[in-house]
Amino acid sequence: MDDAIMQSSSSTCSYVDGDHTRSIIHIDIDCFYAQVEMVKNPELRSVPLGIQQKNIVVTSNYEARNYGVQKCMLVTDALKVCPNLKLVNGEDLHDYRAASNKIFEVLLSLKCPVEKLGMDENFIDVTKLVQEKQKLDSHELVGRLYSEPSMDCPCGCHTRLKIASQIANDIRQKVYSDVGFTTCAGIAHNKLLAKLICPFHKPNNQTTIFPEHAIAFMATMDSVRAIPSIGSKTTETLISHKIISVSDLQKVSIEVLKKNFSSDMAIRLKSLSLGEDNTPVKQTGKPLSIGLEDSFKTVSVKSEVEDKISALLQRLLVLVREDGRIPVSLRVTLRKKDAKRLSSHRESRQCQISPSIFTINNGTLTVTEAGQQKLMSIIMRLFNKLIDLSKPFHLTLVGLAFTKFQERMTGRSSIVNYLMNDISVQSVLNLQNDCDTSTSAMDYSAASPSSSTTTDLSDAEVEPSPKKPKKVTWIAKRRCLAKEEVASPSKLKVSELRLNSKELEKVSELRLNSRDRSLTPRASPAKDNLSDTSETMKDLTDDSPCDDCPSYVDKEVFNALPDEMQQELKVMWKNPSSSEVQRSSPRTTNKSKPNTIMKYFVPHK
Structure with missing residues (x-):
């Protein structure tokens, strides 16, 4: 029994x-x-x-x-x-x-x-x-x-x-x-x-x-669309073959389904109709993207679109602050009304954004007003790629989303402490240049492809990648600085230090002269270099004004530097070959290079 x-x-x-x-x-x-x-x-x-x-x-x-x-x-x-x-x-x-x-x-x-x-x-x-x-x-x-x-x-x-x-x-x-x-x-x-x-x-x-x-339970459903995994297109295909209810799907053979779907899809549809589902429960973590959308009847004016985008951005920044992660990619979505297609369709563009737009104040992720303006300029640039403003347009939806994030790292040794804060430095070179208002210049010239590649491969954006390229060559970039700005060099940021063309020529000449001098035979170049340096440092200790500074150096800026920097620069100007001699000395070949401020301004090749 x-x-x-x-x-x-x-x-x-x-x-x-x-x-x-x-x-x-x-x-x-x-x-x-x-x-x-x-x-x-x-x-x-x-x-x-x-x-x-x-x-x-x-x-x-x-x-x-x-x-x-x-x-x-x-x-x-x-x-x-x-x-x-x-x-x-x-x-x-x-x-x-x-x-x-x-x-x-x-x-x-x-x-x-x-x-x-x-x-x-x-x-x-x-x-x-x-x-x-x-x-x-x-x-x-x-x-x-x-x-x-x-x-x-x-x-x-x-x-x-x-x-x-x-x-x-x-x-x-x-x-x-x-x-x-x-x-x-x-x-x-x-x-x-x-x-x-x-x-x-x-x-x-x-x-x-x-x-x-x-x-028996699945057979009670009047439409195959009632099954969560079956979308509208699959439903249309099934209905076109007179498979309307879940009971119809249960009765149809796998061979018939394979004529209209892939083998895996046919088996999947058959299993779902019988109430079979082996998918596991996956633990949910933080969302892969955070976005908002605003739908409306129709908008055909750019200024109105900008107002709606600005309102969306304000709400989106609140969600990002609550999430706590730093966004590094931004997507703009528009739904266009097309009379010819008799339906609306969506188009999206996205690009990478610099994490420096976001700052951390008292443990909270915030965006300054300048950062919000930069985000708006990025959004509108993507908008201009989606919409041809020379022709009439009609939009029924606008969407914004941050699609990639980097986790916040904390601690004294975290690189975030250096990247997310405003680090102030003193300028060494004369930064008075002609005002160049061009916005097409990029911060990186020879960066790796990832530094400017967007997730939309068809449209590369100028925003640099948050990932640091393996080798970056800094180029000269003109800065429009007033005299009062030069008088306060401590307010300059690291990202704003660039060499202009004239300064590069003088630096190149300086390096060539140094190289020529270093070729002169000496009995003990390392020893001579050390003795010359010590004597020069001794001579320059009492000289606070920059009387013997090169012509391309702003004396007012120089005098604002700490004493250690002034002495180091004076040694370099008085004995340009010292750095080259020290670098070429056999005794220092296998030793680490001295960490001096000049390596940030005069790259050693």
Whole structure:
């Protein structure tokens, strides 16, 4: 008799995937946007509430749904079916994201893998937790059951899922007690069934489904589009071959599907229709991108687009500050209205941005007003690549997103301390030049390809890569500095130190003369060099004014330098060959080069 039962049970479960060992819970927050507003303002709990974005009611509470208010209904239509509908603007998603993160933190306290699916849904793999609780005597199911089993599955999945239903109930109670949100849950042996069974008994309830009921449950769905993994294009292809419902997909053979899809896709579609899904719950980390979009009826003026982009940028910077990572790539997305195509389509461009735009003040990531202006100039440059302003344009959506990040490093030895702060230095050379207002000059001339390559290979941007190239050749770059700026050299930044063409000629001449002198035979060049240097340092110790400075050196700037720098420079000017002699000496060939300030201004070849 026992053998007959075992054989019958095995045949019952043979229609679904044989692995029933996992226990998956899908948690969905009831009417999420509306519930966030009700938690903020408890007075809204007892009235019909709708969340409005533009002219659409994106969601509503159950009070409003009882009147017939549906998702994505026009505001005018919603007010017709529910004249006393209370509308709250939900275009700013900040509070919704904050609530989602709080709920996610509660779920993480279980020490189980948690995978976010949007802001209001989460998968939890409680398989290990079920194994720990399986030793307990109580194996009663909590909540609703999709269908009563005719007999127990020999693998023990029924008992495991009953224990999972207890865990799901504990999770829902904890979410409500900690953050005040009611939830519904689906419990199954895979993610597909857990998600699809979750809303079966909404709101504030949970449903469990056993593996042997998977095929019958999936067959109740009228459209193949109800399966989460099937998109609109796949649905159109299936409908064109008269495969409309999930039951139709269950009946069609793999060979027929392979004629219109790849072999892997055909097998995947067939498995989904039978309720089979082996995808694991992947622990969610920080998002790969942070973005915002603003849709509207139509915008055809550049100034209006710029205003909308500026507003998006302000909101996006708030999200980046909360995230804490430093963005290094920016993407601009536009949706164009094309009368010829009778539909809107999106286009995007992105480029790398310098992490120096972002600064850290008191542990908080911030952007100065100048940094925001630079971001706006980058965004508008990408906009100009997407839109031909010489022709009329019509936009229905604008989107901004930071798509790549670098983690913040802290500590005394972190390079971030040098890159993210304003490091002030003193200028040595005369920086008075003619004003060059050209904006086409780049900071790097011979950088590696990665220094200016964007993620969109078709359009390289001038923003340098946050990654330092292996070898960078600095070029002369004219700076437009007033006399009063030169008088305050301590305010100059490292990135603003450049040599102009005249200075480069003099430096080149100096190096050539030094090289010629170094070729003169000496008995002990290293010893002579050291003695000359010590004597020169002694002679120059008492000379504070720069009476013997080269003509291309600003004396006022020189006198503002520390005494050690003045003495070092005087030695170099009085005995130009010293550095070359020291460098060519056999005694110093295998020793590290002295770390002097001149290596930043006169590169040694």
